[in-house]
Amino acid sequence: MNNLINKTATMQALLLWDLGKFEVREVPKPQVGSNEILLRTSAVGLCGSDFHIFSGELNLNKDRNGQPIPLLQQPQILGHEIVGVVEEVGAEVQDLSVGDRVILDQGLNCFSRKRQPLCEYCVTGDSHQCEFYEEHGITGLPGAFAEYLTIPAVNAIRIDSDLETVQAALTEALSCVIHSSDVVAKTRARYQIGAEELERRVQSILIFGAGPGGLLFTQYLRNILGYEGLILVSETNAQKRELVKGFGTDVIDPQEVNIVEAVKEKTNGRLAEYVIDASGNGLIFKSIPSLMRKQATFLMYGYGHGGVDLSVLNNLQFMETILVCATGGSGNFNNQGRSLTYSEALRALEEKQIDVSSLITHRYDSLEAVPQAFINDHKLSDYIKGVMVL
Structure with a gap:
């Protein structure tokens, strides 16, 4: 430069x-x-x-x-x-x-x-x-x-x-969501969105946080990937819960209910095959092993987690969890050397596939x-x- x-x-x-x-x-x-x-x-x-x-x-x-x-x-x-x-x-x-x-x-x-x-x-x-x-x-x-x-x-x-x-x-924020989702799709995880075999298909997704990241993930999953299964969103803020509910999700207020019991009930005891942390709140790690299936995928998207003992992640080891750490949104290039991920994000906004006005x-x-x-x-x-x- x-x-x-x-x-x-x-x-x-x-x-x-x-x-x-x-x-x-x-x-x-x-x-x-x-x-x-x-x-x-x-x-x-x-x-x-x-x-x-x-x-x-x-x-x-x-x-x-x-x-x-x-x-x-x-x-x-x-x-x-x-x-x-x-x-x-x-x-x-x-x-x-x-x-x-x-x-x-x-x-x-x-x-x-x-x-x-x-x-x-x-x-x-x-x-x-x-x-x-x-x-x-x-x-x-x-x-x-x-x-x-x-x-x-x-x-x-x-x-x-x-x-x-x-x-x-x-556009940049949406690019990060797209890139993270692409990284997850490239893994050889047991459970995949849209898998032909029902037993290998993601049937329930749990998202922590309904800030910009969580709100963009829900729309991307529904409107771009065409995911039709259950999306659960854990969020303490009432306004954000109402907003994300409008994007086709079931919401959980972890301050009012036991999140483990709520997830068990909403998934008929199956738990989530895919968990996305879009909150950056380290406190969630204590409950994560009780919320997801063995060999499920955990996307560590939110940044933060400071001051929290993450030794609880050891529990994920014994579940053979696919842990994905993704960052940024640049991705691959077109023949001009420009980012395909940013281009995809911009197109989604231009075509109103993703609504960011709210x-x-x-x-x-x-x-x-x-x-x-x-x-x-x-x-x-x-x-x-x-x-x-x-």
Whole structure:
């Protein structure tokens, strides 16, 4: 990636300069490289990862020895769920034009860097594990909590529809759900969605959490994969329970009922063949072994689980559970080097196969307004997903 800086031009950016401390500052405006675009930020989704970085639970900006670089030493510009308008194109860019609306795959991989031969992970379509991977807004590269951003043109996918910008900001989040589901499908798990043999077919899915991830998973399972079996969602928030119920699920309030007994009852004692943790709450691990069948699949999607003794996972060993840890949404590439997963996610939003309008509960119309989401709003009972819209 070209990191040239125009020393005379500046822009506004929201810097995270210490744990829990944001400040809008004037910073150098990036110059576009020959294979890059200059993007004017239109909208940015606020991700759980952003909140973890803000609080200090997560820092993926590492030095050469793999040690986290403190924010005081190197402040970060967060924001990786990105929509914008092409402001300028580099000399080598042929397939994007000034004025195009685009979503970004924010992760730099071998295609982004024009690197040949591709690393072993990019060859197999696992670009989020690229040997040379870096990510805007996550690993220290500047994110989109700023007026402008430069990125290789192959990381941008044009929006050719009238999809609302605020909804397009959830393309990255949906891409993560699609990628995780693809990873699960590639396993040789005993139970598979849509398996021809009934005894090998996933008949019950249990999802922990009805935040953005859980809500997207339910729609993806129903509307894209065509799953017709039972989906149970465990969620403590009443508003989220009502919302996810509308997507064709049965809901459980684990504060009001014994979740093990509830799952047994709703599955006629069979338990779940597929469990998805979309909550990041480590407390769930104590009950998981009692909720799923032997040789079932457990997708560890949510991030967090801090401060909890995970020795309970030993119980999964004796059940021969298929444990899947998936992250990101980049996936495989088309013949141009663009992400197929992001393209699929964008198409699902454009064709209204996935409805994200009800997920977006909070909007922020300036860089100055964004810290409110981190300090207070995300703790509110009615908060599901926030999006900065400039």
